[in-house]
Amino acid sequence: KAGVTQTPRYLIKTRGQQVTLSCSPISGHRSVSWYQQTPGQGLQFLFEYFSETQRNKGNFPGRFSGRQFSNSRSEMNVSTLELGDSALYLCASSLETSGQGGTGELFFGEGSRLTVL
Amino acid sequence: AQSVAQPEDQVNVAEGNPLTVKCTYSVSGNPYLFWYVQYPNRGLQFLLKYITGDNLVKGSYGFEAEFNKSQTSFHLKKPSALVSDSALYFCAVTYSGDSSYKLIFGSGTRLLVRP
Numbered sequence: 682k683a684g685v686t687q688t689p690r691y692l693i694k695t696r697g698q699q700v701t702l703s704c705s706p707i708s709g710h711r712s713v714s715w716y717q718q719t720p721g722q723g724l725q726f727l728f729e730y731f732s733e734t735q736r737n738k739g740n741f742p743g744r745f746s747g748r749q750f751s752n753s754r755s756e757m758n759v760s761t762l763e764l765g766d767s768a769l770y771l772c773a774s775s776l777e778t779s780g781q782g783g784t785g786e787l788f789f790g791e792g793s794r795l796t797v798l
Numbered sequence: 799a800q801s802v803a804q805p806e807d808q809v810n811v812a813e814g815n816p817l818t819v820k821c822t823y824s825v826s827g828n829p830y831l832f833w834y835v836q837y838p839n840r841g842l843q844f845l846l847k848y849i850t851g852d853n854l855v856k857g858s859y860g861f862e863a864e865f866n867k868s869q870t871s872f873h874l875k876k877p878s879a880l881v882s883d884s885a886l887y888f889c890a891v892t893y894s895g896d897s898s899y900k901l902i903f904g905s906g907t908r909l910l911v912r913p
Contacts, residue, residue: 723903729900789841790841791839792841
């Protein structure tokens, strides 16, 4: 079974630009969440989607947005990039069964490393 | 507010010796606790979790963790360390009142196992 796939793996942008990152979850997984990893702030939750609905959102500015499609694939977008947005963005999917919300393990992709110059 | 503390930035241990990576947590409801490991330039891999039941949880690669409610701790342990265990370890928590997968991660502990 294929794992979580994130594209692109590496990208370089300049301040003020926008970026879109893509995540394909494991087949059958309907929950997709996004995390930002930086040396200073560690791993921080961005948002989580389930069946095309955002169920939870972290404490990030509105420049960070996401969506999920009917096939469970997800994208996140960062507009008006700032230097501090340089990070590894990790996507994770989970197989949620009825009544087990939040208890399943997350399967992470290898991440998209964004550098903002 | 939920939080996770990993008090040690780095743990050094000799191969063959037991290892412990510490984690304490604070949540408003019943905790769901997880350990993940990250190898260089890779995503995170699930090791084990505690949801309910037996306080001693066994996971992948010979790791185990003990849930201690009175001390609000969930320390990761392994009886005999391998050089290949060297990696970055993260403790994470969510709680029973939140049905989504919003994990709060600790700051991470780098484990170095010397030959």
